[in-house]
Amino acid sequence: MSKTLENIEAAKLEWDEQGQPFSTLFNDVYFSKASGLEESRYVFLQANNLQERFSLLGEYQHFVIAETGFGTGLNFLAAWQLFSQSAPANAHLHFISTELHPLKIADLQRALALWPELSALSSQLIDSYPMPTPGMHFRNFESGRIHLSLLLGDANVLLPQVLDSDHPAITHTESRAVDAWFLDGFAPAKNPALWSEQLLQTLGRLSRIGTTAATFTAAGDVKRALQSVGFSVKKITGFGKKRDMITAVKTESNHIPYKGDTEQEKTDPRHSAHDTPWHLSSKTDKKPEHVVIIGSGIAACTTARTLANKGIKVTVIDKNPAAARGASGNPQAVLYSKISTNDGYLSRFVLASYPYALHYYQQLQREYPDLVFHPCGVMQLAVNEKTEKQQGTLCDYFNQIDNALPCFLNTEQATDIANLPIKHAALFFEKAGWLNPENVC
Known part of the structure; x- marks a missing residue:
């Protein structure tokens, strides 16, 4: 029997009198009430010395930031802004972040509206925000200069898979290392899973000598866990009313054992504990x-x-x-997706690839206005009872995680939108559309 699509629980929020989000799942704030953006700049950008490090990058060099807790995306946007201001024009930023409970699109828009100075960047993030489905979602901005890898699900499961990624931003060095860590989960006492020994061991394996880390917390358990994976840790003054926070630098090139680290993995670059049987990742020198x-x-x-x-x-x-x-x-290529109600590799690929393609052509349209991508919307008609039932199941699934996703239309609604007589119910992809492939080439 086939497995139905796996659900992911969206963040549950309340909003205070200042319009700032509060997580009811973790009973904690997303950022400082004093100024979330200034907190991000102080705790993560300044404490990791990113302005200077960005400015020293060479031609086409990658800088990799990894974060636990994407939340509102504020840290990503702050890092993107600083990178655009400080790094050479042809350098690349790869930002990897995990999130177990992603914000719904309407909540993301409301939260990011608090910082108008980031609006040029936040609007691009909002437009390309992935479907909240489990797995790895990839987005590129500024012609690929900024790359976001958003890992939706349990960080303890997903971050170890980064070790096996053959993305060039990870493999640009022999150590496949992260350059700076943003440890930004909710407080350790309220969200212990994001501060687990297992996760910090993965952090150690993804780091090299000189990798830095910063976090708002000064908890002793976090300090000792970082030290156990080869980091030299110190406390500095925290942001605002917070007395202390932690910064760290990787000083020991120690190997942290973890499940799947076999002799075969070390000697055979085609094999990894997380790879599918057909995955071949041949090693190249340059x-x-x-x-x-x-x-x-x-x-x-x-x-x-x-x-x-x-x-x-x-x-x-x-x-x-x-x-x-x-x-x-063909002068008219339609961008749409055939989504299945069953879970599996193909279904997950489709759920990830359709939003990625949509994001890709939206970004291309920004760079080349003459491209003319037409986001007119696409309807998939339910031409029989079986298809109508499948579409209804899909919409029930999407409505559980975010009601801004593809929706189900009855015949009257479909007729109104199409301005044509439609005799069938339909699944409606509002942002989908068409383009002329020759213009893209």
Whole structure:
């Protein structure tokens, strides 16, 4: 019997008289009432010395930040803003963050509206916010210069999988290391899972000599746990009324054992405890200087653009006199998704890939206004009783996690939106649409 789609519980919030969010699940605030943005800058950006470190990056060099507790995304936006102001134009920021209870889109909009100075960035995050479904969600901004990996689910399960990632921002060094940690879960007493020994051991394995960490808490258990995985820890003055906080630097190149660390993993780069059987990750010594791509359809052109943004010379070869003359020559390509009610690798891939594609073309439209992506919405008609039942099940699932996701329309609603007589109920993807692939190429 097939398994139904796994649900993820959204954050449950109350709002105080200042319009600031409060978590009822953890009975704790998301940030300082004095100033959440200034707290983020002091506790995480300044304590990790990020302005100077960003400014010293070389050409096409990556800087990796990992965070426990994405919350409102405030730390990500603050880091993005500082990186844009301080780092070389062709350097890259990879921001990895975990979140067990993601905010609903309406709550995210309300929270981020507190900081108008971040609106140019927060609007992009809001537009590309992933469906709150379990797993890893990837978003690129500024032509791939800023990369967000948002891991929705249990950090104790998802962060160890980063060890096996072949994303270039992780593999750009032999140590596959994070450069700076933002430890920003709710208080340890209220959310102990984000401060567990298991999680901090993973933190140690993802760090190298010189990796820094910062956190608002000064709890002794956190200090000792960081020391146990090779960090030198010190207390400094906390933000606002908070007396102390912790900063740390990795000083010991010690190996922290964890389940799955076998001799086979160490000697065979194609094998890992978290890999699927078909996963092959061949090791390369360095980034290629020149790549040749055969074909000039939408897949080839997208690949070429990604490589070029990484500073790699690209040559595209095609038998036709211009790009997009094969299957991609269709003048109207519709962006939509066929979502299943059953859980599985394909369903999870679809739930992650559709929002990613939507985000990709939205970002492309920002950079190239003449591209003309038409987000007119897409309806999938329930042409029979079976399809209508499946669509209803999907909408029940989406409504449990966020009512801003694809919705189910009856025939009258579908007719009103389409301005055409529609005889079937439909699943409506409001932000979906179409484009001409030739324009993309």
